[in-house]
Amino acid sequence: MKLSEIVKILRMDFASLGIEDAEITAINSLQNASGSELSYCDSEKNEKFIADSKACAVLVKKGVEVPKNIIKVECVNPHLAFAILSKYFAKPLIREPRPSAIAKSAQIAKGVYIGSNTQIGERVVICAGAYIGDDVVIGDDCVIHPGVVIYNDTIIGARCHILANAVIGSDGFGYAHRSDGTHVKIYHNGNVVLEDEVEIGANTTIDRAVFGSTIISSCTKIDNLVQIGHNCELGENCLIVSQVGLAGSTILGRNVVLGGQAGSGGHVRVGDFVQVAARGGISKDLPAGKNFAGHPIMELKEWFKLQAKIARFFKDK
Structure with a gap:
């Protein structure tokens, strides 16, 4: 799509911008954009990524500095502009039919849907009612239980177990907001x-990334009814207990344990070997090797002291 067409979709006048036209093939992050892609900067903290970006053009607020080799497209709300354009660059849900590669040793039950250009490894078992989308890769010795939905572009390693009705790779919960209070959907083009050896519990959902990948590292085990937001990264050997909710771009180190109904705000980092007690609310980065509880979150030993003080206060009443 021509940059001039993109500007027209955003209801801006291309001639008044005083910029050159270019062919845009996709939208991408500042860090990952190539020379034919459009990116955007929606906050001051992300401005530092503009200088090293390889993007062809970037959507920015007025006054933001952009290198001369990148076309500067000034707009009032770059995040909203990106959301509007994401629909035009979204990958199709149903793609051109191409043959899939299914190992002869795989066991595929009746009623399973397998999409285009999908690869299914040796000794894979897929139970009835599962949906496997287009361009999916499933490694050897995986077991896919009834009713599982695996969306397009998902990559699954070897020896994974995905339990009943889990949903892997649906769009994340992301919206931009107009000045009148209405919301604009952000289409997610990642995966x-x-x-290897990941287990996903029943009715758990893992959202695809906006750009790049949502990653569940090897040997991590996720319980039932867990929500993993877009662009999260979970390290090796994590244990995620039932009803945990991780907001987008949460990053867990290795061997992190999250108790039942614990949750995180977006864009937080949790260090290796951290344990968070049930219902803990992760609102900030947590250093490695410590135990935490509560909301606002604090070290577990401090949380126990606080509970003791509260108990004494009410006892004295």
Whole structure:
């Protein structure tokens, strides 16, 4: 799509911008955009990524500095502009039919849907009612239980177990907001990657990334009824207990344990070997090797002290 067409979709006048036209093939992040892609900067904290970006053009607010080799497209709300354009660059849900590669040793039950250009490895078992989308890769010795939905572009390693009615690779919960209070959907063009020996519990959902991948690293085990937001990255050997909710771009180190109904705000980092007690609310980065509880979150030993003080206060009443 021509940049001039993109500007027209955003209801801006291309001539008044005083910029050259270019062919845009996709939208991508500042860090990952190539020389034919459009990116955007929606906050001051992300401005530092513009200088090293390889994007062809970038959507920015007025006054933001952009290198001369990148076409500068000034707009009032770059995040909203990106959301509007994401629909035009979204990958199709149903793609051109191409043959899939299914190992002869795989066991595929009746009623399974397998999409275009999908690869299914040796000794894979897929139970009735599962949906496997287009351009999916499923490694050797995986077991896919009834009713599982695996969306397009998902990559699954070897020896993974995905339990009943889990949903892997649906769009994340992302919206931009107009000044009148209405919301604009952000279409997600990334994917989900499950590494080897991952287990996903029943009715758990793992959202695809906006760009890049949502990653569940090897040997991580996720319980039932867990929500993993877009662009999250879970390290090796994590244990995620039932009803945990991780907001977008949460990053967990290795061997992190999250108790039942614990949750995180977006864009937080949790260090290796951290344990968070049930219902803990992760609102900030957590250093490695410590135990935490509560909301606002604090070290577990401090949380126990606080509970003791509260108990004494009410006892004295």
